[in-house]
Amino acid sequence: xxxxxxxxxxxxxxxxxxxxxxxxxxxxxxxxxxxxxxxxxxxxxxxxxxxxxxxxxxxxxxxxxxxxxxxxxxxxxxxxxxxxxxxxxxxxxxxxxxxxxxxxxxxxxxxxxxxxxxxxxxxxxxxxxxxxxxxxxxxxxxxxxxxxxxxxxxxxxxxxxxxxxxxxxxxxxxxxxxxxxxxxxxxxxxxxxxxxxxxxxxxxxxxxxxxxxxxxxxxxxxxxxxxxxxxxxxxxxxxxxxxxxxxxxxxxxxxxxxxxxxxxxxxxxxxxxxxxxxxxxxxxxxxxxxxxxxxxxxxxxxxxxxxxxxxxxxxxxxxxxxxxxxxxxxxxxxxxxxxxxxxxxxxxxxxxxxxxxxxxxxxxxxxxxxxxxxxxxxxxxxxxxxxxxxxxxxxxxxxxxxxxxxxxxxxxxxxxxxxxxxxxxxxxxxxxxxxxxxxxx
Amino acid sequence: xxxxxxxxxxxxxxxxxxxxxxxxxxxxxxxxxxxxxxxxxxxxxxxxxxxxxxxxxxxxxxxxxxxxxxxxxxxxxxxxxxxxxxxxxxxxxxxxxxxxxxxxxxxxxxxxxxxxxxxxxxxxxxxxxxxxxxxxxxxxxxxxxxxxxxxxxxxxxxxxxxxxxxxxxxxxxxxxxxxxxxxxxxxxxxxxxxxxxxxxxxxxxxxxxxxxxxxxxxxxxxxxxxxxxxxxxxxxxxxxxxxxxxxxxxxxxxxxxxxxxxxxxxxxxxxxxxxxxxxxxxxxxxxxxxxxxxxxxxxxxxxxxxxxxxxxxxxxxxxxxxxxxxxxxxxxxxxxxxxxxxxxxxxxxxxxxxxxxxxxxxxxx
Numbered sequence: 130x131x132x133x134x135x136x137x138x139x140x141x142x143x144x145x146x147x148x149x150x151x152x153x154x155x156x157x158x159x160x161x162x163x164x165x166x167x168x169x170x171x172x173x174x175x176x177x178x179x180x181x182x183x184x185x186x187x188x189x190x191x192x193x194x195x196x197x198x199x200x201x202x203x204x205x206x207x208x209x210x211x212x213x214x215x216x217x218x219x220x221x222x223x224x225x226x227x228x229x230x231x232x233x234x235x236x237x238x239x240x241x242x243x244x245x246x247x248x249x250x251x252x253x254x255x256x257x258x259x260x261x262x263x264x265x266x267x268x269x270x271x272x273x274x275x276x277x278x279x280x281x282x283x284x285x286x287x288x289x290x291x292x293x294x295x296x297x298x299x300x301x302x303x304x305x306x307x308x309x310x311x312x313x314x315x316x317x318x319x320x321x322x323x324x325x326x327x328x329x330x331x332x333x334x335x336x337x338x339x340x341x342x343x344x345x346x347x348x349x350x351x352x353x354x355x356x357x358x359x360x361x362x363x364x365x366x367x368x369x370x371x372x373x374x375x376x377x378x379x380x381x382x383x384x385x386x387x388x389x390x391x392x393x394x395x396x397x398x399x400x401x402x403x404x405x406x407x408x409x410x411x412x413x414x415x416x417x418x419x420x421x422x423x424x425x426x427x428x429x430x431x432x433x434x435x436x437x438x439x440x441x442x443x444x445x446x447x448x449x450x451x452x453x454x455x456x457x458x459x460x461x462x463x464x465x466x467x468x469x470x471x472x473x474x475x476x477x478x479x480x481x482x483x484x485x486x487x488x489x490x491x492x493x494x495x496x497x498x499x500x501x502x503x504x505x506x507x508x509x510x511x512x513x514x515x516x517x518x519x520x521x522x523x524x525x526x527x528x529x530x531x532x533x534x535x536x537x538x539x540x541x542x543x544x545x546x547x548x549x550x551x552x553x554x555x556x557x558x559x560x561x562x563x564x565x566x567x568x569x570x
Numbered sequence: 571x572x573x574x575x576x577x578x579x580x581x582x583x584x585x586x587x588x589x590x591x592x593x594x595x596x597x598x599x600x601x602x603x604x605x606x607x608x609x610x611x612x613x614x615x616x617x618x619x620x621x622x623x624x625x626x627x628x629x630x631x632x633x634x635x636x637x638x639x640x641x642x643x644x645x646x647x648x649x650x651x652x653x654x655x656x657x658x659x660x661x662x663x664x665x666x667x668x669x670x671x672x673x674x675x676x677x678x679x680x681x682x683x684x685x686x687x688x689x690x691x692x693x694x695x696x697x698x699x700x701x702x703x704x705x706x707x708x709x710x711x712x713x714x715x716x717x718x719x720x721x722x723x724x725x726x727x728x729x730x731x732x733x734x735x736x737x738x739x740x741x742x743x744x745x746x747x748x749x750x751x752x753x754x755x756x757x758x759x760x761x762x763x764x765x766x767x768x769x770x771x772x773x774x775x776x777x778x779x780x781x782x783x784x785x786x787x788x789x790x791x792x793x794x795x796x797x798x799x800x801x802x803x804x805x806x807x808x809x810x811x812x813x814x815x816x817x818x819x820x821x822x823x824x825x826x827x828x829x830x831x832x833x834x835x836x837x838x839x840x841x842x843x844x845x846x847x848x849x850x851x852x853x854x855x856x857x858x859x860x861x862x863x864x865x866x867x868x869x870x871x872x873x874x875x876x877x878x879x880x881x882x883x884x885x886x887x888x889x890x891x892x893x894x895x896x897x898x899x900x901x902x903x904x905x906x907x908x909x910x911x912x913x914x915x916x917x918x919x920x921x922x923x924x925x926x927x928x929x930x931x932x933x934x935x
Contacts (some may be wrong), residue, residue, distance in 0.1 A: 152650050153644060153646045153651050153653070154651065155651045156651050174704060222812070224811055224812035229812045317798065390715045429759035440734075470690075510696075511696050511697050511699055511700065512699040512700030512701075512740075513699045523743070557648070558648050558649055559649060559650065560647070560649040560650065560696045562696060562698070562699060563696075565745060565750075566743065566745060567745070567814055568745055568746060568747055568810050569744055569745065569746050570746065570747075570810060570812045570813060
């Protein structure tokens with residue numbers, strides 16, 4: 130007879146593994162050899178925290194300017210001039226008839242404003258006190274040539290140094306020399322003195338008494354010319370003379386050196402790699418486009434791939450301009466290939482002046498030129514891909530020139546990295562996803 | 571004869587969360603021996619480890635087990651010191667049966683969870699755009715036969731039917747004036763087939779009835795199993811109005827998860843002094859074919875929804891397992907196991923979906 134063998138094994142296994150969990154040490158911020166007690170930032174609109182073609186703060190855009198992020202990681206107090214309401218007015222997106230539409234900021238000088246365009250807030254005419262000492266000295270439209278201006282030949286900037294800030298001001302806020310205010314409200318939070326006893330930007334820098342600074346000046350010296358299609362006939366947007374650039378850049382660093390401040394200087398990125406210059410291409414348009422080469426030429430020719438059609442060409446292209454030889458795109462919306470070459474050479478020149486000036490003063494360089502170029506080929510943070518594609522790229526704001534909150538956070542991290550590398554400090558980088566990107570309707 | 575053995579395994583680290591999403595908790599003795607069992611074949615777990623080993627077993631053998639796994643994992647990024655991964659308690663179970671039909675033929679069956687993983691994070695954690703929650707469950711059913719072709723060599727083969735279910739959630743980086751981020755929820759299930767074949771040989775016996783040393787070798791290959799998720803369902807919430815055409819409230823998706831193949835060479839040496847004690851040494855080497863898990867791709871039915879493709883690009887993994895069993899009077903056993911399980915993830919592709927840390931672990935039972 131066959132014997133029946135039954136083997137029954139019942140296993141109940143408890144695998145508690147709490148013992149194997151690693152508890153990481155909390156990060157500790159250290160200042161290293163740096164003194165962050167009075168951190169001052171100088172620069173242009175990028176430093177001021179401008180995005181979407183305006184200064185606004187409804188989602189903390191200004192609150193999270195890159196210097197404000199850096200200051201927070203330093204654990205130091207940082208006072209910024211902040212707009213209220215709609216600030217200077219700004220671009221936004223609307224969902225119209227199943228399409229996402231970019232609505233530009235209200236412009237007092239034109240009659241074709243979109244009915245939904247956001248105008249500047251009435252408070253913007255007098256949005257700040259110029260007796261308060263701010264930490265963020267970034268001013269929209271600020272060129273290196275504007276740090277001192279009295280007695281220097283610089284086109285229409287002379288001798289009215291108050292007329293600093295180009296054409297970005299709303300019309301009603303035009304030049305008001307009597308009260309000593311600059312033509313552009315972006316700089317009104319600084320002390321400018323009055324006629325006959327003018328106060329310069331550099332005087333505001335000197336008065337800051339910084340212990341630590343970041344300097345990202347130089348962008349506008351390239352950008353204001355290129356974003357207007359290389360038009361320098363009006364004279365308001367010239368490429369700053371390279372010798373003047375160096376002299377005045379030195380002036381800024383001399384000032385910081387004299388007050389004994391530590392700090393870093395950033396190179397200028399290639400503005401021509403931003404969506405403002407790369408969104409409208411012949412490839413996207415799929416047809417021949419006629420362009421006028423420059424203000425002072427009569428050359429009309431077909432656009433080539435080396436000509437950069439600016440984002441501002443969108444409206445006129447929509448009107449049918451540029452499609453026939455007799456009605457070419459105006460030179461102000463095209464940076465033609467010769468101008469691109471001029472701008473690229475100029476960019477290299479100012480960056481080598483920035484490097485040389487910083488080296489001469491013993492200040493380290495934040496290579497923003499290299500970093501922003503990485504963004505052009507694409508970066509990934511925490512599972513989100515970013516590049517320079519207009520809107521979809523996730524890092525640039527609606528104006529195509531200025532980063533959005535996430536782009537500025539990346540920039541802050543790059544500054545932090547360089548600061549840590551040079552001052553034995555351990556400022557913590559920030560998580561890009563904690564900041565706001567594009568706001569969709 | 572009926573024996574019921576109730577045992578408790580103590581001091582085991584989180585072996586289940588070793589490399590990838592393989593669940594290495596298939597039988598108590600095997601766990602205690604570091605998972606080195608392919609050349610041992612002393613109980614019904616061999617249906618899984620090496621079907622050919624069934625020929626070693628007489629009569630009817632059942633093994634049933636439930637494992638309670640409570641993993642705790644913490645992550646660190648340059649921005650956040652401690653991110654706690656809150657994973658639910660897992661209860662993978664296994665049931666093995668091996669029955670002798672005649673002297674040469676055995677029939678067996680198994681139901682178990684060979685692969686599975688579940689992790690979840692706080693919804694607003696730093697990597698929320700990669701993953702918020704993920705859960706993979708698999709059930710395997712494997713009818714198996716073994717045949718003793720020679721006194722010393724047996725072969726075995728099983729047909730594997732796998733059921734898999736998968737769900738995941740992640741944040742969609744799109745903000746509106748009133749929302750900060752959207753959310754994607756994907757879930758689906760499917761099935762797949764594979765096989766499990768093995769060879770077992772007790773090729774050398776030294777000594778006699780009362781005092782002997784036995785040498786055995788086992789080879790086992792469990793094939794990869796593609797599980798097609800053909801009827802997946804995706805839901806998108808908190809999406810800005812203007813983008814709801816791209817990320818609709820509901821759409822279908824198709825995906826495929828390939829469970830990897832496992833090839834094992836196992837060796838065991840058992841020294842027995844009859845009616846006193848025995849000492850068994852076992853060694854297994856597994857090659858797990860994680861390269862089959864090359865991408866995790868979701869193809870959405872809604873044409874406007876961008877298809878998602880995550881390159882995993884995992885490496886095949888070689889695992890070494892060592893086990894030692896000391897049994898006294900055929901009643902009391904002390905076992906110790908040691909294994910090294912390497913992570914299949916490439917260094918630059920470490921992702922929070924699944925644990926990916928090379929483990930060296932010991933177990934005592």
